Amino acid sequence: MEQYILDNVDRYQKLVAEFKPSTSSSKGSDTTETSPDIVVSARVRPMLEDELAQGFPVGVHIRDDTNTADLHELQQPVRGPARIRSFDYSVDRLYGPDASTRELYDDLVQPLVPWAWGGGIGTLFAYGQTASGKTMTVSGLERHVAEHMMDGSLDGDRKISMSIIELAGQTAYDLLNDRKQISILEDSFGVTQMAGALEHHVTDKKTLLEYIDAAAALRSTTPTLRNNSSSRSHAICRFRFENPQLPSAKDGLLYLIDLAGSEAARDKVAHDTSRMKEAREINSSLSVLKDCIRGRAVADADSFSGKTNKKPAYVPFRQSTLTKTLKHVFDPASTRSCKTIVVACVNPCLADLGASKNTMRYAEMLRVPMPKAKVMEYNPGIPATWNNEQLRDWIQRNSGEPSVNPAVLAPSENGPQLLRLPTAEFITRCLKTEGATVEQAQAFHTKLWKLHIDSQRNAAKLTVAKTTDTAEASRQELLDSSADPEPDASKIPFQERIRPGMVVSWTPPAEYASFAVNKKCYAMVMCPVQAAGERARDAHGELVNAVEGKGEGYLCALVMPALLPGSFVVGLWRQVVVRVEEMQAEVLMEWDEATRYYYMTV
Numbered sequence: 252m253e254q255y256i257l258d259n260v261d262r263y264q265k266l267v268a269e270f271k272p273s274t275s276s277s278k279g280s281d282t283t284e285t286s287p288d289i290v291v292s293a294r295v296r297p298m299l300e301d302e303l304a305q306g307f308p309v310g311v312h313i314r315d316d317t318n319t320a321d322l323h324e325l326q327q328p329v330r331g332p333a334r335i336r337s338f339d340y341s342v343d344r345l346y347g348p349d350a351s352t353r354e355l356y357d358d359l360v361q362p363l364v365p366w367a368w369g370g371g372i373g374t375l376f377a378y379g380q381t382a383s384g385k386t387m388t389v390s391g392l393e394r395h396v397a398e399h400m401m402d403g404s405l406d407g408d409r410k411i412s413m414s415i416i417e418l419a420g421q422t423a424y425d426l427l428n429d430r431k432q433i434s435i436l437e438d439s440f441g442v443t444q445m446a447g448a449l450e451h452h453v454t455d456k457k458t459l460l461e462y463i464d465a466a467a468a469l470r471s472t473t474p475t476l477r478n479n480s481s482s483r484s485h486a487i488c489r490f491r492f493e494n495p496q497l498p499s500a501k502d503g504l505l506y507l508i509d510l511a512g513s514e515a516a517r518d519k520v521a522h523d524t525s526r527m528k529e530a531r532e533i534n535s536s537l538s539v540l541k542d543c544i545r546g547r548a549v550a551d552a553d554s555f556s557g558k559t560n561k562k563p564a565y566v567p568f569r570q571s572t573l574t575k576t577l578k579h580v581f582d583p584a585s586t587r588s589c590k591t592i593v594v595a596c597v598n599p600c601l602a603d604l605g606a607s608k609n610t611m612r613y614a615e616m617l618r619v620p621m622p623k624a625k626v627m628e629y630n631p632g633i634p635a636t637w638n639n640e641q642l643r644d645w646i647q648r649n650s651g652e653p654s655v656n657p658a659v660l661a662p663s664e665n666g667p668q669l670l671r672l673p674t675a676e677f678i679t680r681c682l683k684t685e686g687a688t689v690e691q692a693q694a695f696h697t698k699l700w701k702l703h704i705d706s707q708r709n710a711a712k713l714t715v716a717k718t719t720d721t722a723e724a725s726r727q728e729l730l731d732s733s734a735d736p737e738p739d740a741s742k743i744p745f746q747e748r749i750r751p752g753m754v755v756s757w758t759p760p761a762e763y764a765s766f767a768v769n770k771k772c773y774a775m776v777m778c779p780v781q782a783a784g785e786r787a788r789d790a791h792g793e794l795v796n797a798v799e800g801k802g803e804g805y806l807c808a809l810v811m812p813a814l815l816p817g818s819f820v821v822g823l824w825r826q827v828v829v830r831v832e833e834m835q836a837e838v839l840m841e842w843d844e845a846t847r848y849y850y851m852t853v
């Protein structure tokens with residue numbers, strides 16, 4: 252076929268020049284609305300010198316000012332002159348041979364960095380046939396990421412750790428530890444761990460780039476027909492961002508993944524059996540990856556459109572080591588906020604058009620159109636229906652004292668968008684309001700989420716509640732919270748209105764340190780110490796009346812973190828004596844019937 256192409260270059264170029272794209276296509280177009288959290292792009296690299304020297308024409312043509320590419324295949328009919336068959340593919344963003352990696356970074360990838368810095372998970376995959384430009388794209392992007400992370404433009408301080416691993420078949424290696432073999436394991440909490448992989452703390456751009464270069468040098472490569480040093484493995488570069496101001500928040504993660512090259516059939520001719528096995532493994536893991544990205548996009552599209560009762564999309568992330576490693580990106584049960592970018596790398600040479608068609612088809616399949624969401628009527632009890640103005644109004648009235656600045660927390664977001672913001676970013680934005688505390692921000696975040704979950708669980712009940720007596724409804728709500736029913740309570744210092752059921756924070760003395768969370772304890776007041784019986788004992792087995800200097804104190808039940816994030820249980824039989832001077836502040840807790848836990852509120 253290569254000789255046939257070379258013999259028909261002039262005719263091919265004439266047919267391509269005459270080509271008129273069809274205006275009616277049943278497929279999605281580049282204007283099809285897809286999930287904003289999964290962007291599928293393609294980058295067509297320039298023709299390489301040897302491809303030009305051999306005289307091959309370009310087979311991939313980008314339509315002006317669109318994200319659609321026409322791929323014209325040369326066909327050899329049984330009789331008559333050569334003809335072309337054309338295929339068009341659309342993606343969310345398409346970059347041509349003149350686009351630099353910098354342009355790709357600024358336009359597409361840059362937002363992943365502040366997202367992960369703020370506590371979210373950002374993932375970039377480069378996919379494509381061997382020698383299509385994946386490694387060149389990812390290594391260039393890694394350099395721009397390194398610059399961005401270290402140029403001081405990101406908000407706040409983070410501890411940055413990085414690791415780079417390689418997945419070859421079922422085996423994983425640490426590229427920052429001399430290619431030592433590591434294991435991908437799921438711990439008892441269902442979290443995937445790269446057991447044995449070293450994490451390096453980085454504080455400057457130079458060291459970071461040195462690690463990237465060292466890892467690249469260790470990555471296993473084999474010559475293929477298309478590329479003298481083809482990567483036959485997936486390389487995963489992971490940055491983890493710890494926020495020292497929020498030790499309990501989940502760390503932000505940024506993954507940059509250079510996938511192993513999918514190979515064209517004509518390359519496979521030269522394969523021995525072990526290369527065939529390797530190629531099969533690569534293609535099977537890329538196929539599982541496609542199902543996972545699509546599955547997650549479908550799950551996101553369902554949640555955007557409010558289809559919460561639908562059977563959740565199946566995401567087969569356990570079927571390959573690659574997707575198991577990225578479980579928290581794909582698992583529909585994961586609560587982490589994710590943004591994913593796919594860059595399909597395309598070789599424009601007509602001789603490789605078959606593989607380029609596969610790459611573009613793969614990219615197109617990753618795009619899941621957003622179902623037309625019903626325009627939901629505004630409901631004050633359903634955050635998913637709030638526009639920016641309604642959201643800001645709710646923040647103003649519900650964020651506690653001092654009230655969080657809505658313009659900083661939600662400068663442009665609507666209800667669904669604020670719900671997707673990573674928790675750490677939500678809290679960081681709240682803390683920009685003078686006087687706001689971490690506890691207040693956490694409790695406020697929980698309050699928004701609780702409202703959202705309640706509204707999803709029982710939309711019908713909410714509609715009914717809207718029509719019932721609001722005074723009675725708020726009285727009932729009070730009975731599920733530790734808030735003081737006294738209307739003027741907030742004007743009276745909490746120490747002067749201590750009552751059974753009040754929850755307070757207190758810094759525990761050394762003997763109670765094991766009960767502390769971030770050096771703080773929470774306790775629910777039960778009764779004055781004097782009211783406890785003579786033989787009542789505290790959590791350490793001491794008689795409470797005999798505790799020195801505690802005569803003025805209250806017998807309290809410890810309030811301890813529970814299994815779900817932000818949830819608490821009351822340890823009714825873990826009693827402690829807390830003196831009034833040791834109490835720091837009143838903390839409001841709310842009972843959640845569905846999870847049977849308490850949550851902090853504001």
Ligand SMILES: Nc1ncnc2c1ncn2[C@@H]1O[C@H](COP(=O)(O)OP(=O)(O)OP(=O)(O)O)[C@@H](O)[C@H]1O
Binds near residue numbers: 296482
């Ligand atoms: N945008 C580009 N501009 C110029 N040259 C490019 C571009 N992209 C790729 N190349 C060149 O194409 C060749 C193959 O690129 P690269 O090694 O990045 O491909 P790959 O897809 O990672 O291949 P493999 O899967 O086999 O590892 C290299 O010589 C590279 O310099």
